[in-house]
Amino acid sequence: MKAEISTPATVLTQRLSATPRGARLARRLTALQLTAWGHPYDSEVNRTAQQLVAELAANAVTHGRVPGRDFELRLLLLPEGTLRIEVSDARGDRQLRFVNEPEGESGRGLILVSLLALTWGVAERGVGKTVWAELALKEPEQ
Known part of the structure; x- marks a missing residue:
């Protein structure tokens, strides 16, 4: 598993297996990169x-x-002190699901995401879609 890091460590891109283990690894990679x-x-920023x-x-x-397709995690440090998080999957369906029933399990x-992020959205890509969220970064702690 090799992460692509470009332009003075301002971008991390990693493909991960579309499994619960891959999702856990995405969270861990985020913690390490931040x-x-x-x-x-x-820190609050890292936890968020x-x-x-x-x-x-x-x-x-x-x-x-x-089946047989990975998902992609991309973290970008934007110049205005913002972290952009992008998670891309291979399914082209852009219909996102919100709670329909108060007693529902999902x-x-x-x-x-809408409560924690400054802004978020969904975009088409060549194959599938990207759901993205942006988070304001505070000054790095010394």
């Missing part, structure tokens, strides 16, 4: 980024999974 970017594991990735990756492996992930 730590490398100066936002320690136990991990939660956003956990929700988006869980959706990718649960609802966006296409559908709350995107509500969490």
Whole structure:
């Protein structure tokens, strides 16, 4: 498993298996990368980024999974002090699910994303879709 890191460590791109294990690994990679970017594991920014990735990756492996296809995690440090999180899957269906029933067991992930992120959305890509979220970064802790 080799991560693509480009232009002075401002982008991390990693393809992961569309399985629960791949989703857990996406969260762990996020924690490690944010730590490398100066936002320690136990900081609020790191924890929030991990939660956003956990929700988006869980959706990718649960609802966006296409047998035999991976999902992709991409973290980008934007110049204006923003972290952009992108999770791409191979399913082209852009219809996202929210809670329909108060007693339902799923559908709350995107509500969490909308509460935690500055902004978020979904975009088409060559194969499948990308769900993205942006998070304001505070100054890195020394």
